[in-house]
Amino acid sequence: PDAAEAHWGLGLVAIAENRPSAARDHGRRAYEISERPRFALGLAQWAAVDGDYAAAGDALATYLALAPEDPSAESYRRLQRFYRELGRAPVNVIDDRVTRLQLSFDLKPGDEIPYVPVRINGRESAYILFDTGAERNVIDRSYAESIGAGPIFPGGPLHGAYRQSPGGYAIVDSVAFGSVTVQRVPFAVGDFAALNLRGQGDYYIAAVINPALVFRDFLVILDLGHRRIELVRYGAGGETYVGRQTRLRKNAIPFHFDVNGVWPVVPVSLDGARALPFLVDTGASDVFIARETAAALMLDPARFVASAGGYSREDLRFLILDGALAEPWGIAVHGILGFPFFRGMRVAFDYRSMTMVLEN
Template sequence: MQKAISLRPGDADAKIMLAQAFYRRDDFQKAAAALSGVDVSRNKLIREQYPTLNVAMLESFKGQTPYELKGNGTSTRVKFVKTDPLPLVNVRINGGKEVIFFIDTGGSEVTLDTDFAKELGVPEFGAVQGTFSGGQHTEVRLGRIESLALGDWTVKNVPTAMLPLRQLSEGFGVKQIDGIIGTTLFYHFLTTMDYPHGGLVLRRKDAKSLEEFKTQSSGKRVTVPMWMASDHFMVGWGRVETLPPTLLFVDTGLMGAGVKLAESVINEAGIKLEQNKATKGAGGGGTLKIVPYTVHQLSFGDIKEENVPGLYDGPFPWEYMFGFYLAGMVGHDFFKPYAVTFDFQNMQIFLQ
């Protein structure tokens, strides 16, 4: 990227991709510097794919280590409060009392409910338009917290997003949802969502942890290569019915289904939408009409499931966003039989 910028100093997209590379390495000051001369508020690539590249937020971490881990041992395990409709965990923000967050790899940064953020006095650095299910959009505010505690570990200096989330509490069957844990926190660890045993396991992100994980893991393990698109979209090869292999997005926060496909894929595969069973549901951007369907054969890597429940809730906005074709997303019901481990060093997903 630096060579590309030296050849074309005015290339804003190259600067943005360099900034994102620094961002993933937690080098926020270099990320902010890379954005010099870029109209961040109007740039399409930032709006669509890298909305967390906010210069004021990045510069607020000067002299601090983002995602600084405090804690002993090689791992920590956090029991799920509930596994359905999505995994819920207890966390503590800024040393406060336990609150409930849900886990969603369809999300990027740790996200706080907007009212909860106000109660905490979280600083704000601006807002972006977030893209959600059905192609809906809503405002997402950007901030930061001093710490997030999970199990025996505490992660300090954490960027956050802010979004109205408490309105979703009833659908989760709990008194109050105060936030989301997304992919950006996860990629700082060797992370396992252990659905069968109801827990989240965070291991230190190093070769020793990976070796111990492979040694200690029992049973058959399937490895699926993955890539990261945009700032948090984990994608891997899968197959829908008898169509050719295609790329699918790993979205554990897809609730009430195992798959959500672009309308073009639904039509090409001859999948029938069950309009007579349509319901209303809540998404990050508002109310949605949700139409169920069934995928008779769905594969992700070498894992194949039959009669997977799917849902259609409107346009799939990420179908062509990243410069390659994305057919849909694989969600909660598909992954629930497995312990799913995300290895962000070697870019692979283990299912066992």
């Protein structure tokens, strides 16, 4: 590849390893060598992951100057204005004195994904989905309006399979997880009724939150057997967890982020075949496999075996996934590893070592 593509490739490696600052350095170098729209758009995405929304807005301005005919140009202008607003002050702020948190969650029968009770802007408790497969934090429009969450900035469809909702954007003053409060939390805004997310009986879903966007300074543990979330800050014990657990012969699986910098991707073997990249999605109540992959491996939708990191789950079922899941220049994801694989397990995400630890 040419020098620009070489730096771009190094940027992809850096973001996969949760090194957004290094990814931005390589992205800037790629753009300096060759002013390609893709590089500017990637820089905007990686700056946002790195929490530098002012720089993300500048990169979007560069992209729009290079690609004014993009059908989504007006949507990106709106996102740029939102980034400018976010850049006025820090986001996802957690008191440095907070080192640990334990919080119970619910698993709704038949769905079995983590419904976490939180208090948004100090209001009555509402449920969010704790969802590693969410590319952005998303809040329900009607809920946001009902609690007076502040101005809702206009949105619009962006590139990518998961960013087509017209929605909008909002900044929530606070989200309280038990005794821990996260301040100034950015959200995309979605119509949950249209997405069939609101009608969950007693489980009214107010928002979807990806821990990689809010708790990246913590080891994040989902104990699906005991229905408990545990957070341990790095520097207060979180950094030693993987070493301690792997010495106890737990299953440690390296993971990488996709180009968006938030999706955890792990190698998964299906029916003993060569391992393929799968998105780990704690918000998915099923396992999904790309149509082409299922056909090539001649998988039985009603019964197959999935293996990851030395752990296997038999007699799984899967649903067919049609269409591209990720960006064309990101990891070629072949499916979604949802709750059935993790049922009853304790799943830890270590964003420092980029390791997922499974305990059965």
